[in-house]
Amino acid sequence: MSEQTHLTAVEVALLSILSNNQFHSGDKLAEHFDVSRAAISKWIKQLNEKQIAIHSVKGKGYQLAQYIQLIDEHKLKQQLCELLTVDYQVVSDSTNDTVKQYFKNNQSNILAITEQQLAGRGRRGRQWVSPFAQNLYFTLGLELDLPISELSGLSLAVGLSLTETLNRLAIPAKLKWPNDIYIEGKKVAGILVELDGAFDSPCRVIIGVGININMQVGQHTQAIDQDWTSLSIFSGKIWSRTQLAQQLSEPLYQDIELFTQHGLKNKVELWQSYDHFYRRPIRLIMPNNEIAGVGRGIDESGALLLETANGIERFIGGEISVRGMVGQEK
Template sequence: MKEHSTRLALVAMMSDGKFHSGEALGESLGISRAAISKHIRQLQGWGLDVYRVQGKGYSLASKLELLDCDKILAQVKCSNLDLIPVIDSTNQFLLDRVGQLPQGAVCLAEYQQAGRGRRGRQWLSPFGSNLYLSMYWRLDAGMAAAMGLSLVVGIAIAEALQTLGADEIRVKWPNDLYYKDKKLAGILIEMTGQTGEAAHLVIGMGLNVAMTDQEGTDIDQAWTNLVQACDDLPERNQLAAVLIERLHQTLTAYEQIGLDGFIDRWNKLDNFLNRPVKLLIGERVVEGIARGIDKQGALLLETDAGIEPYIGGEISLRGC
């Protein structure tokens, strides 16, 4: 954190979206104009849209609401909240502290230097544009009880966003949220524990809030953001508080009723329900009609051979 303190102070000063001269910024931070220019380039490397106009100085493309622990905790109870503006990975931060964390502990970041998605893929994480949130949860019933949990988390996030006005948010098996057939968010659940013992889960989420086309140029699939899905977009601190509360409620319910209690809710939100899809399993491609999920969280796919469940392995789903 210390090595980023000057850059974070610079972001805070420019978060009002107004122009600030390099001289004024340098005086406030006790550094030269040349140093300011160097820090600006580094901020651009974080994905911040900073531009310079001769005679006016530097400005962000728009006003930026920074995450604030006090504002979040004023809206939701949280046993432990770590806000680390610049981090390698919110998931990894919690995984490194398993055994030391209370149930429901949360880590938030403005920018991930090594954010990751499923199967080791990189998760693009520009500074301040999105929401990067991870939560720790312990399942005393063990690792087997976590089957289908990514589906339940998807339901929780989709339903929470719907309460905020994003009525058309949908889920995509097994771990994504969609809006109008474009990816809005991804879920990554990582787990540690021994057979017969409690499972320690870290539930990570990356939600595109206001990511611009420029910031998302390296994404290799159709994507969208919450600005497009919600007419009255809440501030990110309110959004974080709503999601933390809903995740806590949903995970508590999941421990009591299991995946079986969520199947109907999934089917109401399923973006691909009763639509033709391609299921990719390694080099194998299976085409059919998506018919929801079963009690184990498997995708039900109807082909000429009938309806069959598919789960685990290297599985991804793509609309035809």
């Protein structure tokens, strides 16, 4: 995959005009920017080289691909103003890092969201593929009145909240312990929770979320080393990323508040109803060994329950895999 690069100010301005996904003539664009048609053509070519698909049709002009839709910054801020301060950037290195900057200024209740991450990362430092204006990349920066010892189930609570919302939207999302979301056995979302500062109460938490929304198969997806999907591929339609950002973040904020009061109590059965690997043979991969067994959900601390030859065992670390197991997908 080609290296992701920052957009220039001119490219951002051009994309903001094209963001209505209508055709715009080269003459009109040249007049707007007070440049030649050749300059517009050059800018369009540069954007295409950055894997931002812009169609050129003779007699009509230029049109941003329908699956590329910019977030309506004003609308999102208006929708969430009573809950969160929204930091919107066209391109950022990492929304988690953006939240860390707010924490340095003693600000919390932040939602950092971007059209593209240049250094997005998942669990264990893995790269998170972040094509421009196709998916959701956002981070919540919250100060929770909990000690670090009571945060072990937070990433599970986040995944459960997002999964419930997706199911309300008729997306049959499932959970993979501890922090992935699947659709029909393919990964559609990931969660990365980090802590900032002192580990005493209150704790500053950084909750990064990446969800594949309108991403299509292309050059940028060749770097993904596992089965994946997007809401668009599954449903066959293009989704409003602005609307989804609001629909996901509002209940997520509320569910995190409930987590600070009750933890995962009364959530174990709900988790199991969405657990993609519940009652299925799996392997738990850890740094020095692997353990085979049958998935039995989680306990109230968020630990994985695995039925092995020794009975029901609980684990707080590792990664679920079904590679090589009969009748299972990757």
